[in-house]
Amino acid sequence: MDFSLSPALLELQQRTRRFIAEEVMPLERDPRQTVHGPSEALRGDLVARARAAGLLTPHASRELGGLGLSHVEKAIVFEEAGYSTLGPTALNIHAPDEGNIHLLEQVATPAQQERWLRPLVQGFTRSCFAMTEPAPGAGADPSMLATTAVRDGDEYVINGRKWFITGAEGAAFAIVMARMEDGSASMFLTDMDRPGIRIERLMDTLDHCFTGGHAVMSFENLRVPATDVLGELGKGFKYAQVRLAPARLTHCMRWLGQARRAHDEALAYARERQAFGKTLGEHQGVSFMLADNDMDLHTARLHIWHTAWLLDQGQKCNFESSRAKVVCSEAEWRVVDRCVQILGGQGVTGERIVARIFSDMRSFRIYDGPSEVHRHSMGRKIVAGRA
Incomplete structure (x- = not known):
């Protein structure tokens, strides 16, 4: 392993460092921050600044508008972004969107990528990843997954309850993990405004850095078309x-x-x-x-x-x-x-x-x-x- 950084990566590191110092850190006391993270207005302001600086969503592929960073390159840029409590929000590399972007690039169909991934990369939307559940459901042990998905014609009907779902409040879409009738698990993409999705409440947590906070949410006969299955069935x-x-x-x-x-x-x-x-x-x-x-x-x-x-x-x-x-x-x-x-x-x-x-x-x-x-x-x- 070569620990030296290329001239291009050094330049990107310094450019990110300057951006964080000059554009992001002055907003750390902005009143648009809430107990459940930066407000949508503040997030929009930060994202616009990163977009203008050419630093928005740097981990996404160049085809989608990112910088196509390797994992090592991400290590350099993400550390610089993290120097401010608002840096990851500004660069659109915060959780859960950063991980969801990586997953959707790897697994989603071209149609799914156009519908959900591209606006996410461009910073126009947010997402959430709905896997963790209250007891006796899945927590640190994902095999305890209790949310179910049952086939009904060309749709899947999802029922269950999730919590600690980061960014759910205000998210445009969710990736939902559910157990199939054969005991396997699958992932489903769903717009958050579909009937059957309900955010019960936002949880009070020690951290205040994620827009949308951490939600308790329920799925009550949520119908998801078979075309919105993420990847292959049973490979959740x-x-x-x-x-x-x-x-x-x-x-x-x-x-x-x-x-x-x-x-x-x-x-x-x-x-x-x-x-x-x-x-x-x-x-x-x-x-x-x-x-x-x-x-x-x-x-x-x-x-x-x-x-x-x-x-x-x-x-x-x-x-x-x-x-x-x-x-x-x-x-x-x-x-x-x-x-x-x-x-x-x-x-x-x-x-x-x-x-x-x-x-x-x-x-x-x-x-x-x-x-x-x-x-x-x-x-x-x-x-x-x-x-």
Whole structure:
């Protein structure tokens, strides 16, 4: 693996960094932010700025209007976008749309791509991915999927209940995972305004970074034409892995930018704040925390780059993406936690962005699979000699 960046990628990195600093960070205190994420008006403003800068949806193919970035190239750009809490929204690389774009490019028919994917890439619509369910349905264990899809002529009738569905409020369409009559799982595309879809409520969560929040939603005799099946019937769990392995990694990329931002804030404070006759940074306890931050940031970046490189070689990387998800979510969380400690009172108030990052990031150790589930999966593969 070559760790050097091409001149073109370096230029894109710097262009993204300037865009985030000049166009996005000044809006971090914009009143159009809500407890359930940036409002549609704020998202529209951010997306328009990224479109004008030629940075919108960079991971999508060039044919669809993106930059066609490789996984390694995404690692560079997504980290820069993540430096602001609003950066992923601006570049249209936030969850769940980023993962849905990847899945639809891989699996959707040309007609489905024109109908749902192209407007999503262009930033005109949002989407959601409806898989997680309340107990006793699917959570960390997708095999517990309880939502059903039953064939009725040229349609499928879907019934079930989902929750923690990111971005559902205001989404144009959903990808719904449901169990078939033979016990297999399939994915279905549906416009969100179809009869039978109901958003029951938005959940109160620690994070406030996703437009549309996290919803509880139900499907009551939702009818989906057979033409709107995503991919092949019965391959829903396979497609979930097509989506989730890269999506786990892009979470790591974006949150690495957030952790680096927190570290930079804490470092600047440690250099200037005086206590007990010298700056905070001159105290060994604080300097050790800054050193630990540097090691955690570097470790996370190496895991991201290595897994991204393997994905670019065509490997599935289910094991490697699980490993990166655990290492990065825990390392990046440690960085932000230390930064709160270094900042002291400033770290637990809205005076600094770090408190917001702290609140948003805690969920990362749970989203896309808790650390414990990934460790369990990795352990079984190691024992079986499949790692």
